[in-house]
Structure formats: C-alpha cells, structure tokens
Amino acid sequence: MAKYIIKRFALMVITVLIIATLTFFLMNLLPGSPLNEERSTNEAVQQNLEAHFNLDEPLIVQYVLYLKSIATLDFGPSIKQPTETVNSLLSRGFPISAELGIWTILTAVISGIALGVFAALKHNGLIDYIAMTVAVLGISVPNFVLATLLIQELAVNRDFFPAATWSSPAHMVLPILALATGPMAIIARLTRSSMLETLTQDYIKTARAKGLSPVKVIIKHALRNALMPVVTILGTLMAGILTGTFVIEKIFAIPGMGKYFVDSINQRDYPVIMGTTVFYSAFLVFMLFLVDIAYGLLDPRIKLHDEGGG
Amino acid sequence: MLPAAREKETHHHEVPDEWFKPKEKDEQQAESVVRPSLSYWQDAWRRLKKNKLAMSGFFFLVFLGIMAVFGPILSPHSVSEQVLSNQNQSPSVTHWFGTDDLGRDVFTRTWYGARISLFVGLMAAFIDFFIGVTYGGISGYKGGRTDNVMMRIIEILYGLPYLLVVILLLVVMGPSLLTIIIALTVTGWVGMARIVRGQVLQIKHNEFVLASQSFGAKTKRIIRKNLLPNTMGPIIVQMTLTVPTAIFAEAFLSFLGLGIQSPFASWGVMANDALGTILSGHWWRLFFPAFFISATMFAFNVLGDGLQDALDPKLRR
Numbered sequence: 001m002a003k004y005i006i007k008r009f010a011l012m013v014i015t016v017l018i019i020a021t022l023t024f025f026l027m028n029l030l031p032g033s034p035l036n037e038e039r040s041t042n043e044a045v046q047q048n049l050e051a052h053f054n055l056d057e058p059l060i061v062q063y064v065l066y067l068k069s070i071a072t073l074d075f076g077p078s079i080k081q082p083t084e085t086v087n088s089l090l091s092r093g094f095p096i097s098a099e100l101g102i103w104t105i106l107t108a109v110i111s112g113i114a115l116g117v118f119a120a121l122k123h124n125g126l127i128d129y130i131a132m133t134v135a136v137l138g139i140s141v142p143n144f145v146l147a148t149l150l151i152q153e154l155a156v157n158r159d160f161f162p163a164a165t166w167s168s169p170a171h172m173v174l175p176i177l178a179l180a181t182g183p184m185a186i187i188a189r190l191t192r193s194s195m196l197e198t199l200t201q202d203y204i205k206t207a208r209a210k211g212l213s214p215v216k217v218i219i220k221h222a223l224r225n226a227l228m229p230v231v232t233i234l235g236t237l238m239a240g241i242l243t244g245t246f247v248i249e250k251i252f253a254i255p256g257m258g259k260y261f262v263d264s265i266n267q268r269d270y271p272v273i274m275g276t277t278v279f280y281s282a283f284l285v286f287m288l289f290l291v292d293i294a295y296g297l298l299d300p301r302i303k304l305h306d307e308g309g310g
Numbered sequence: 311m312l313p314a315a316r317e318k319e320t321h322h323h324e325v326p327d328e329w330f331k332p333k334e335k336d337e338q339q340a341e342s343v344v345r346p347s348l349s350y351w352q353d354a355w356r357r358l359k360k361n362k363l364a365m366s367g368f369f370f371l372v373f374l375g376i377m378a379v380f381g382p383i384l385s386p387h388s389v390s391e392q393v394l395s396n397q398n399q400s401p402s403v404t405h406w407f408g409t410d411d412l413g414r415d416v417f418t419r420t421w422y423g424a425r426i427s428l429f430v431g432l433m434a435a436f437i438d439f440f441i442g443v444t445y446g447g448i449s450g451y452k453g454g455r456t457d458n459v460m461m462r463i464i465e466i467l468y469g470l471p472y473l474l475v476v477i478l479l480l481v482v483m484g485p486s487l488l489t490i491i492i493a494l495t496v497t498g499w500v501g502m503a504r505i506v507r508g509q510v511l512q513i514k515h516n517e518f519v520l521a522s523q524s525f526g527a528k529t530k531r532i533i534r535k536n537l538l539p540n541t542m543g544p545i546i547v548q549m550t551l552t553v554p555t556a557i558f559a560e561a562f563l564s565f566l567g568l569g570i571q572s573p574f575a576s577w578g579v580m581a582n583d584a585l586g587t588i589l590s591g592h593w594w595r596l597f598f599p600a601f602f603i604s605a606t607m608f609a610f611n612v613l614g615d616g617l618q619d620a621l622d623p624k625l626r627r
Contacts, residue, residue: 015469022475026482136615140608142558144565145600148585152593243473247565251585265481266567277478284471 004296012289017067019281023274024066028059070282075275080267086275089260096166097245097256103176104241105234108183113230115184116191117223123196131188138185144247147178151251166254175252179244183237187230195226231295235288242284354543357620364616367609374606378428381421388418401594408594410583419575420598426576427557427606430491434556435549437495442502443545447533449503450510461507467500476559480568490569494556505548509541543621550614554607561603577603 057065069076075086119131141149154174155163162171198204199222207217249258257276264272348356358364382388401408407416449460479493513519514537522536538545563569564578577599584595 011465011469015466018466019470019475023478026478029482136608136611137604140554140611141604142561142607144562145581145604148581148596148600152596239471239473243471243562247562250566262566265477268481270481273478273481277474280474281471284474285469288469 001296005293008289008292012285015285016278016282019285020067020070020278021063023278024063027270027274070278075279076271078264078269078272080264080269080272084272086272086279089272090257090276090279093255093257093260096254097249097258100166100172100175100179100245100248100254100256101238101241103172104179104183104244105238107176107180108187108237108241109230109234111180112184112187113191113223113227115188117195117218117226119188119192120195120199120226121218128192132192135185135188135192138181139189141181143178143182143244144251146181147175147248147251150174150178164251164253166252166256175248175254178251179241179248182244183241186233186237190229190233191226194229195222198222198226201225228295228298231291231298235284235291238287238291239284242280350543354617354620358616361616361619363612364620367611367613367616370605370609371613374424374602374609375428377421378424381424382418385415385418385421387415407598408592410580410595414575416580416594416598419580420577420602422575423577423580423599424602424606426487426570426574427560427603430487430494430560431553431557431610433491434494434498435552437491438499438502438552439545439549441495441499442548443506443538445499446503446506446508447510447537448529450507451514451529451533451537453511453514457507464500464503467497468504470497472497473559473562476563477566477568480563485563485568485571487570490560490563494559498552498556502545502548502552505544506538506541509544510537513537513540547614547618547621550610550617554610554614557603557606557610 073087075090078084078086078089115131115135119128122128151163151174154160161174162168163174165171166175204217204222207221208214212221245256245258246262247258248254249256250262253259257280260272261276261280263269264276358368401416407420409415410419445460445464449457449464475497476493479496480489483489483493510533519532519536522532527535560569560576561578561581564576565582567582569578570576580599581596581603584592584599
C-alpha cells in the first residue's frame with residue numbers, strides 16, 4: 001500500500017510539473033511582453049518593471065523562478081487589475097467556490113446513489129424507467145442550459161428562489177441544482193448497473209438465505225460493493241463540477257473563483273488565466289490522488305495486486 | 311416419429327413401403343430450419359432496430375444532418391444579416407424561430423449552429439479515432455517495455471484536466487473553429503487509446519493472429535487487418551460518445567467567449583447571447599439553441615447506449 005501511495009504521489013507531482021511547464025512556455029509564446037500591453041512607459045520604468053518581475057533574466061532562470069513561485073503557492077500579479085494578485089483573487093473566491101462545490105458533490109452523490117439503488121431494485125419497473133429517463137436527460141442537458149431554464153421557471157416566472165448572487169441558503173438552491181444534476185445522473189446510471197450486477201452474486205443469495213432482512217442485505221452487502229465503481233469516477237466528476245462552476249458562477253453572478261477565471265479570460269488577463277489554471281489543475285490532480293488512495297483503502301484487491309506484482 | 315408408428319415397429323407388423331421412401335431434398339426447407347445466418351454487423355443492425363429509443367436518436371441525427379446542410383438554404387435570411395428594425399421579434403411567418411437583438415434570423419442561425427456542432431463533434435471523433443487507434447493498437451500489440459512507456463504517458467495525459475487544458479490552449483492559440491478542434495483532440499484521444507489497447511491485449515493471442523504472424527505479416531498489417539476489425543464494436547461506441555462530449559465542450563467554450571466568434575453562429579454563442587434577455591421574456595432566443603444542444607446530446611447518448619448493447623457479442627441471442 002505504501003508503495004502504491006508513493007507511486008501515485010510521484011505521478012501527481014509529474015502531472016503538476018507538466019501543467020506548470022506547459023503553462024509557462026505557452027505564456028512565453030504569446031506575442032508581446034505582459035508589461036507593454038497597456039500604456040507606453042519610459043525606458044527606465046520599463047527596465048525597473050522587468051527587473052521587478054524578473055523578465056530581464058534568461059528564460060531558463062525565469063522558468064526556475066516560476067517553478068519556485070508555484071511551489072510556494074505564489075501565482076503572481078494581475079495585469080488588468082493592478083491592485084490584485086492571483087493569490088488575492090484566490091483567497092477571496094476560493095471559499096465561495098468550495099462551498100458551492102462541496103454542496104454540489106454531496107447533493108449529486110446522495111441523490112444519485114438513491115436514484116440508482118431504487119432503479120436497480122425495481123429493475124424494468126416504472127421507477128427504473130423514470131429514473132433512467134431522468135438520468136439520460138440529466139447527462140444530455142448542459143449545465144448552463146439547465147441553469148438558465150431554472151432561473152426562467154423558478155426565479156422569474158414563479159418567485160420561488162432568488163435568481164442570482166450568493167448570500168443566503170435560498171440563493172444557493174438553484175446553482176447547486178443546476179450543477180449537481182449532471183453528476184447525479186452519471187452516478188445514478190453507474191450505481192444502477194453495478195447494483196444490478198451485484199444483486200445476482202452468490203454472496204447476496206447467501207445473505208438472504210441466512211435470513212437477513214432485505215434492507216440489511218441491500219445496505220450492508222450489496223451497496224457496499226456496488227459503490228466501488230462510483231468511487232473511481234468521483235475524480236472525473238469533480239473535474240466536471242469544477243469546470244461547471246465557471247459557467248454557473250457566471251450565470252448566477254456568484255463572486256467565486258470561477259467568475260474571476262471567466263472574467264480574466266474575457267479580459268485576456270494572461271497571468272491570471274495561467275495562474276488560476278495551474279492552481280485548478282494542481283487542486284484537481286490532488287483530488288484525483290485522494291480518490292485513488294481512498295479506492296485503494298476501500299478495495300482489498302488493490303493491496304493484493306500490489307504485493308503480488310512486487 | 312409418431313407414437314403410433316413406433317408401436318407398429320416394435321410389434322413387427324407389416325411396414326408400409328412409403329415409410330422407406332427417401333426424404334425429398336428440399337433446399338428451401340432445409341434453409342428454413344436454421345436461423346438466417348447473419349454477419350456481425352447485420353446482427354448488430356437487427357438488434358439496434360429493435361431499440362426504439364436508440365433508433366429515434368438515430369433518426370433525429372439524420373434529420374439534424376439534413377437540416378444542417380439544407381436548413382440555411384430554406385430560409386431567405388442569411389446568418390449574419392442584421393435588420394435593426396426587426397429586433398427581438400417573436401416567431402412568426404417571416405422569422406420561424408424569431409429574431410435576436412441584432413435582428414438576425416434565429417431559424418437560420420440555429421441550423422448554422424447545427425453545422426458547427428456536428429462538424430466539431432464529428433471531426434473530434436475522427437481525429438480521436440485515428441490517433442487513439444494507432445496509439446492503443448501499437449501499445450497493446452507490442453506489449454512489454456513499449457507498452458509500459460506508452461501507458462505511463464497516457465496515465466499522465468489522463469490526469470490533465472481536459473477542459474482546463476482546452477481553455478489554456480484556446481487562450482494562447484486564439485479562438486477559431488480549427489483551434490477548437492485541435493484543443494479538443496490534444497488530450498481527447500486518450501480514452502480511445504485505452505479502450506483499443508485493452509481490446510487488443512485480449513485478442514492478440516488468438517490463433518488467427520499467430521497464423522498471420524507465421525505468414526510473415528508486418529505489425530502494421532496485423533494491427534490493421536487482424537486486430538482492429540475485431541475491436542470495431544467498442545471503438546464505434548466510444549466514437550458515438552465522443553461526439554456529444556465535443557459538442558458540449560464547443561458550446562461550453564462558446565458560452566465562455568472562447569468559441570466561434572460573431573458573426574458566425576454556434577449554439578453556445580446563441581445561448582450566451584440570449585442569457586441577458588431571459589428577464590425581458592424573449593424565450594425563443596434561448597429555447598431553440600438550448601433545445602437543439604440538449605436534443606443532439608440526448609440523441610448521441612441514447613444511440614451510443616443502443617450501439618453498446620447491439621455491438622456486444624455477449625448479448626447476442
């Protein structure tokens with residue numbers, strides 16, 4: 001197990017390094033220096049600015065300095081908003097986005113598993129049919145379409161929820177709903193198919209034959225095994241939710257990370273785009289790492305495999 | 311044999327001559343006994359036809375393809391034609407889907423968007439197909455150290471967040487149809503490569519591969535002629551599911567302002583433009599692009615699901 005964790009950790013570091021390197025060289029490919037974008041400055045000021053941002057150093061030195069700044073979690077300044085740095089945007093936006101993300105994941109996982117289990121238990125019944133139709137629709141409707149429909153129906157036409165911003169629990173309902181539906185649908189489909197497979201296994205029959213109550217068999221014996229595939233896709237789902245926050249925060253005017261990111265794209269604020277991309281990627285890769293470790297801890301077969309394989 | 315006949319036999323009664331007549335050779339009857347012989351593809355098509363949901367998805371996509379080609383011609387208005395006196399008109403006889411805030415015809419723009427979406431989706435699927443199949447085929451067939459190195463590369467690429475890389479590339483390359491397709495395929499082929507490699511690993515030890523090898527066939531020929539035809543099922547399913555992913559990504563990027571630029575129309579651009587008008591009640595501006603994005607993704611998803619069942623030999627009855 002320790003070996004597995006070390007291997008995964010090394011892979012994670014390499015992935016982040018590749019993203020950081022890619023970002024750095026792409027940023028250098030962009031025409032023009034980040035500094036001469038706006039107004040013309042005189043020669044001395046220009047030189048001082050370049051020295052301040054280490055732009056007068058050779059590329060390789062800049063690269064090392066850049067890696068150092070990433071290692072110390074300092075993502076640099078914004079060029080379009082002189083008073084802001086990527087870090088100040090991060091520290092303001094990230095808690096809000098994290099709140100949105102955590103609620104979305106909880107909603108998606110709980111409702112998705114429940115929907116999948118009910119569908120599997122009533123296989124080919126009405127509930128199964130309805131649940132799977134909802135699931136395919138949930139996968140097919142993009143979150144930004146769903147978000148606008150929800151605003152139109154539940155905020156504009158009927159005054160159930162506020163249409164935008166992020167200040168009270170009522171404000172959070174529509175964004176979470178819009179963001180959670182897609183992942184929920186994916187989880188529901190996966191839970192259903194894996195549950196259907198698990199329910200035909202011999203150990204389920206044994207558990208039933210022992211006289212355990214059906215509820216106990218389903219929760220303790222079937223669900224526990226059926227949920228393993230769900231754990232594996234949690235990382236991918238997190239990536240989807242994270243990118244989803246870009247559009248959801250834009251639509252609902254939520255002052256989170258995603259909104260700053262989209263604003264920086266529209267303003268072509270390159271240092272902010274690059275800095276946030278590296279931050280997002282590192283965050284996601286770390287999450288994938290955690291999910292893999294959790295999977296290794298949950299599934300005893302991985303440990304066996306690791307010992308056998310040396 | 312009839313029970314009565316059996317009785318006669320056992321009792322050594324007189325046996326009528328007509329019992330010993332040779333059975334007439336009736337070719338047609340002989341054929342009718344066994345079930346018709348079907349190739350893999352015929353059987354898959356037969357099973358797909360029984361799946362009503364998948365077939366409705368298929369017919370919707372055919373319809374969409376036809377409309378993407380001929381839809382803009384049906385309408386007298388062009389994609390970028392702006393008539394400022396016709397701003398935000400609701401659907402009518404002259405403008406079937408209404409007009410937008412610049413007086414552009416939503417009907418024409420919707421089918422133009424269908425062109426963009428289908429083009430992006432199909433191109434992404436085909437490029438993923440070529441790179442992924444080549445990479446996965448070589449990796450799986452060569453095995454050993456080659457496979458190990460190739461798989462490490464895939465593992466790293468797989469860990470890169472897809473849409474973030476795409477956004478990064480688009481920021482640098484600048485948004486256009488070509489750069490979107492490039493950005494989508496830079497890491498998009500990884501899934502296909504993994505599937506092909508897994509399939510090739512399963513079948514490469516079969517006798518027909520060995521036979522080919524003993525005839526001196528080159529690696530390229532074995533992969534192309536022996537291995538790939540036998541993995542087409544999963545490959546096609548993966549391609550069907552790549553298309554909606556690419557269509558979603560294009561709409562998503564256009565929605566963020568990184569996609570197709572005005573005056574051209576894509577469903578994502580139209581939905582983004584319509585966002586500000588929800589409160590003013592111009593529902594048609596959002597409804598048509600939103601409906602067609604969702605319906606197209608739905609159609610590809612159900613068709614992919616249907617193909618998955620139809621092309622799985624284990625489910626053959």
